[in-house]
Amino acid sequence: MHDTGMPPRILSVAPPPSPFLPMRARGLALAPRGQRLLGPIDLTLRAGAITVIMGHNGAGKSLLLQALHGLLRPDAGEIRWGDLPPAEARRGQAMVFQSPILLRRTVAANIDFALRAVGRRDVKARRAALLAQAGLTARATQAARRLSGGEQQRLALVRALATDPRVLFLDEPTASLDPAATAAIEALVRTAHDSGIKIIFVTHDIGQARRLADEVVFLQEGQITEHTGVDEFFQSPKSDAARAYLHGRLPGS
Amino acid sequence: MGFGEAWGLALALVLEADRDLLEIVGLSLRVSLAATAIACLIGLPLGALLAATRFPGRGALLILVNALMGLPPVVVGLVVYLSLSRAGPLGFLGLLYTPAAMIIAQTVLITPITAALSRQVLETLHDEYDPQFRSFGLTRRQTIGALLIDGRFALATVALAGFGRAIAEVGAVMIVGGNIDHLTRVMTTAIALETSKGDLALALALGIVLLALALTVNAAVYGLRAGAMRAAHA
Numbered sequence: 001m002h003d004t005g006m007p008p009r010i011l012s013v014a015p016p017p018s019p020f021l022p023m024r025a026r027g028l029a030l031a032p033r034g035q036r037l038l039g040p041i042d043l044t045l046r047a048g049a050i051t052v053i054m055g056h057n058g059a060g061k062s063l064l065l066q067a068l069h070g071l072l073r074p075d076a077g078e079i080r081w082g083d084l085p086p087a088e089a090r091r092g093q094a095m096v097f098q099s100p101i102l103l104r105r106t107v108a109a110n111i112d113f114a115l116r117a118v119g120r121r122d123v124k125a126r127r128a129a130l131l132a133q134a135g136l137t138a139r140a141t142q143a144a145r146r147l148s149g150g151e152q153q154r155l156a157l158v159r160a161l162a163t164d165p166r167v168l169f170l171d172e173p174t175a176s177l178d179p180a181a182t183a184a185i186e187a188l189v190r191t192a193h194d195s196g197i198k199i200i201f202v203t204h205d206i207g208q209a210r211r212l213a214d215e216v217v218f219l220q221e222g223q224i225t226e227h228t229g230v231d232e233f234f235q236s237p238k239s240d241a242a243r244a245y246l247h248g249r250l251p252g253s
Numbered sequence: 254m255g256f257g258e259a260w261g262l263a264l265a266l267v268l269e270a271d272r273d274l275l276e277i278v279g280l281s282l283r284v285s286l287a288a289t290a291i292a293c294l295i296g297l298p299l300g301a302l303l304a305a306t307r308f309p310g311r312g313a314l315l316i317l318v319n320a321l322m323g324l325p326p327v328v329v330g331l332v333v334y335l336s337l338s339r340a341g342p343l344g345f346l347g348l349l350y351t352p353a354a355m356i357i358a359q360t361v362l363i364t365p366i367t368a369a370l371s372r373q374v375l376e377t378l379h380d381e382y383d384p385q386f387r388s389f390g391l392t393r394r395q396t397i398g399a400l401l402i403d404g405r406f407a408l409a410t411v412a413l414a415g416f417g418r419a420i421a422e423v424g425a426v427m428i429v430g431g432n433i434d435h436l437t438r439v440m441t442t443a444i445a446l447e448t449s450k451g452d453l454a455l456a457l458a459l460g461i462v463l464l465a466l467a468l469t470v471n472a473a474v475y476g477l478r479a480g481a482m483r484a485a486h487a
Contacts, residue, residue: 069388071384071388090390095384095385095388101382101385103403105403113399117391117395143484160388163389
């Protein structure tokens with residue numbers, strides 16, 4: 001079980017059915033100008049589990065995330081979200097980037113922008129709820145880019161939630177945050193997960209993976225070397241690369 | 254008229270707010286502000302479109318727009334003159350030697366400036382926003398709208414650059430306006446005429462106003478930048 005001092009998480013109820021899941025990627029590959037950076041990857045992600053993608057720098061974590069989200073067009077293979085047509089699947093996804101990309105507007109206007117982008121009408125009420133969720137109610141009228149790093153990322157996260165995603169991608173959202181700000185992000189992620197949003201989270205913070213993950217996808221040189229439950233991954237990693245990673249060694253050393 | 258005497262008279266004209274002087278300055282401002290407004294309405298969305306889209310031939314188009322930034326005013330004046338002259342394709346409008354013709358000429362002159370400069374500043378912004386906007390699944394129209402809003406401070410300086418070019422040019426307005434007293438005489442054409450007539454006082458007075466305007470425009474650009482930095486909007 002988890003050895004983080006946190007109570008073990010038990011799925012007491014079956015995950016809510018989602019038309020987006022399972023996600024099936026088959027033969028997925030990124031090879032710009034013939035140089036293979038990722039794949040071929042076969043990956044199936046189910047509902048109800050927080051998926052954490054790990055791996056060394058340059059292993060292809062962010063590339064995989066962006067390909068799954070549709071920001072990068074794969075050079076081979078296909079991705080299917082449930083039985084949804086691609087355009088429909090796309091509308092149910094949101095992403096939080098490593099460094100938040102905030103508009104040059106107030107905090108409230110950043111949220112309004114996302115709400116309007118998806119055609120929400122109850123902008124005021126939703127904005128208030130999201131600001132409260134992020135603990136940014138008192139900052140609503142401030143310039144977003146004046147916030148602290150942690151506040152900026154909390155804003156980016158609830159702004160992503162404003163689009164009512166069924167799948168939320170996070171690309172190392174806490175890489176440059178202090179422990180308190182990291183904990184705040186993780187709490188928001190867990191709340192989103194509890195509300196039935198599929199979480200796909202890239203990190204190279206081992207402690208964070210232990211705290212958040214239900215399952216781990218480990219990447220090494222653009223290939224998946226492991227895809228297992230979190231306990232199994234940390235207790236008995238199968239691949240040398242994952243063992244090296246968990247022991248803080250460079251791959252191949 | 255001696256040099257010192259001319260300066261004295263010029264300052265007196267400015268300080269007394271001479272009626273002829275005010276009329277000329279007023280027309281200059283009306284023509285160039287109108288041209289700037291129209292050029293911005295066309296050029297800024299065009300710049301945003303060029304910044305936000307990739308298509309075959311884009312590079313060539315960017316080179317063309319950038320090259321048009323350096324259009325010689327007299328050439329613009331000549332082309333607009335030919336278009337508006339009685340035998341020209343737009344001759345039926347009867348606009349030649351009117352302020353409207355001057356607005357058209359200056360608009361043609363500075364629209365490439367507003368388009369090319371806004372493309373430059375908005376492309377930087379677009380590169381930064383692009384992953385997030387694609388994640389949101391924004392339409393091209395939504396993207397362009399957001400770029401125009403978020404680039405507002407930089408775009409204001411683009412507008413000022415266009416205005417500065419318009420108010421200072423002489424060749425285009427001279428050809429299509431004709432420098433007619435009380436009708437199409439603006440600061441630059443008046444300076445050219447009065448200087449050639451030897452009436453240095455009015456020319457100098459207009460020169461002082463023109464310089465003051467240039468200073469004001471630059472101060473506004475500076476103030477906009479500082480304000481944008483303070484508000485973390487730059």
